[in-house]
Amino acid sequence: MKSPLDKAHVITSKFGMRTLAGVTSMHNGIDLCPQDGKHPTDIVAVCDGTVTYKVSNLPDGHTGLNVSNNAAGNCIYYKTDDGYRIQYHHLKADSICVNVNQRVQAGDKIGVMGTTGKSTGVHLHYEIRNPAGNPVDPLPYLDNGLALPVVQRSKPILRNGNKGSDIKNMQELLLKAGFQLPRWGADGSFGEETLTALRAFQTAHKLVVDGICGPLTWGALGKFA
Numbered sequence: 001m002k003s004p005l006d007k008a009h010v011i012t013s014k015f016g017m018r019t020l021a022g023v024t025s026m027h028n029g030i031d032l033c034p035q036d037g038k039h040p041t042d043i044v045a046v047c048d049g050t051v052t053y054k055v056s057n058l059p060d061g062h063t064g065l066n067v068s069n070n071a072a073g074n075c076i077y078y079k080t081d082d083g084y085r086i087q088y089h090h091l092k093a094d095s096i097c098v099n100v101n102q103r104v105q106a107g108d109k110i111g112v113m114g115t116t117g118k119s120t121g122v123h124l125h126y127e128i129r130n131p132a133g134n135p136v137d138p139l140p141y142l143d144n145g146l147a148l149p150v151v152q153r154s155k156p157i158l159r160n161g162n163k164g165s166d167i168k169n170m171q172e173l174l175l176k177a178g179f180q181l182p183r184w185g186a187d188g189s190f191g192e193e194t195l196t197a198l199r200a201f202q203t204a205h206k207l208v209v210d211g212i213c214g215p216l217t218w219g220a221l222g223k224f225a
């Protein structure tokens, strides 16, 4: 199988049980971001198959974790020739360039990474269902014959709703860099105040202003350590 992205990427959330904003649930796929943090990023077919389902009319935007419907955002599903279903979620508005019943071949462009649906930042949710319809861990498929390397992050990627010592570390660096957290300070909890400060930091440092602390933002914050 090929990689679902056309350039090197990092895994920001693995398959399995996870806790987001205090709620533990099963994550049926893996979340991927480009290693260089730059967008737009093209999403490509991982193997040959036929498109079975598509949603493409949702507007761009961070719709958050409380979405009750359209959680997958703009999405595309296709069935591989051996009966597996490949699912891509959260694509950018109007970016999907294949239609239902269309044949796709490994490497064909499907659309562009986005943040529609139940999502707090630009990423690809990549999911594989076996012929029985059950989700399987995409990681081994990603590693097998992967066109591009999987790069494990050295610093965790942080987003709104996360808690812990890495958040506190990021908040302390934001404060040192001169960005205020007047209400909560460095409390180890990534909420709206931290999001506002992080976006201001990203704007000031000419980074992608996505409110997510990824490799490039960590690199810029590191200068204030």
Ligand SMILES: [Zn+2]
Residues within 6 Å of the ligand: 013, 027, 029, 030, 031, 124, 125, 126
């Ligand atoms: Zn996901």
